[in-house]
Amino acid sequence: MTSIVVNELATILERQALRCREVVIDTAATEVGCHLGGSLSVVEILLATMAIADTEEGSAVVLSKGHAAAALYAALHVRGVLSEHPAVSYGRAGSALTGHPGKDMPGVLFPTGSLGHGAAYAVGWALSRRLLARPGRTFAIVGDGELQEGLVWEALQVAAAKKVDDLTLIVDANGGQNDGYVADISPLGDLAARLRAFGAVVETVDGHSVPALLDALTTGSGLRAIVARTTKAKGVSTAEGLSKSHYVRIGKQRAHQWKSALAGVNR
Template structure:
């Protein structure tokens, strides 16, 4: 959906609230969903989709594809996906599967194997640059996903090709499938790592949806350096029973609990 006027801060916040309700509904579906990471990444996705809505060729790629429930919810509240995906999530014959694919409006690249969405977005940015066209390639990755070597190979290429229109956003919620990132493969001085690869780096609040939208809206025309946005987030954000808990990674709940949790969303 392309709109002439940018949404207000209040409108963006309301989108995030509605999207969190939808993710809880998907957790109450037949197969549950990756709840914690979907809730942590929602504000980032809504802000990035706001940039894409200007119609300048910006493409948003959810590299941490297991957070598909969050992507579907963000696409719906942003007006890209007309139908409500929550009742259809995980249902046979529906495109709303546990990892996103191009049968879903607003999804150009399938993602699931971690690390692969980052080069998709970088390739998109390179194609736009070679064609002399505008728009960004925005990849949204998890901090656990940075353990994939393909991410860093892509960073090296993006810097070498001076892809100033490539943006890598790290949803730094501190958790991954098997526990906490700090206990499995710590990544100290992450900003310095990206800087050493030749990136501009911004560290920010990953739940400040208006601030993120302003960051993504900034003109990067002529910038020779790709941008890494390290967004500090909380796994399960907005839902007190699961906030910050590693065991919120994948959750299946019943309709009664879903109704109770939706009343708690903040």
């Protein structure tokens, strides 16, 4: 991509990110609520990765941190894949918009509920593409709390052993998880060094900077890992960085207030 194209795409995605956050907040204002914190932190990562995958034949995105389904549905809605606003049927009986992405959703390659599985699916998918001589890269989006699952590291070990190329692992490193903060529960230490130990080329970026994400996603080759530093509940000043923002159910009035004052986002 030329710098002009990247800048134009970044502008589009930044507008989409604002709209996605509004949709996620609307989803949190439903009867069931949603995983707000991790959904708001992964917005730019999802949009940038999907946009890059769109430009490459055969490329696919796997949201391994499936509890951020509200962000995925918001992205699919904003991108025109889902015509109905996700908050209308999210989490309701019989709806395809389940709390974790299921196989009946357009744009969902694998259902991801139990954490760690998406990373393993992505490795298997990337390996199959190579064995079948089919084009395309595979992108797996995981959470930093999710890295406590051994399956993620087993999948990376397979990727290293089988020399799986065209695989990129993106870590939504927002520092939080269901029961508190990652650093208090199971510190990751030097995450970049750990990922390099599996043969990955690692880059650390601002996970809310669309230009930085686009640059990281379009450079390099082979097994890659991007540590995207993000803020839990990004855009809602009263909830940002708080572990209690992990799962939220709010009223319509609060949703209106949050959408009217999205923090750190320029309209």
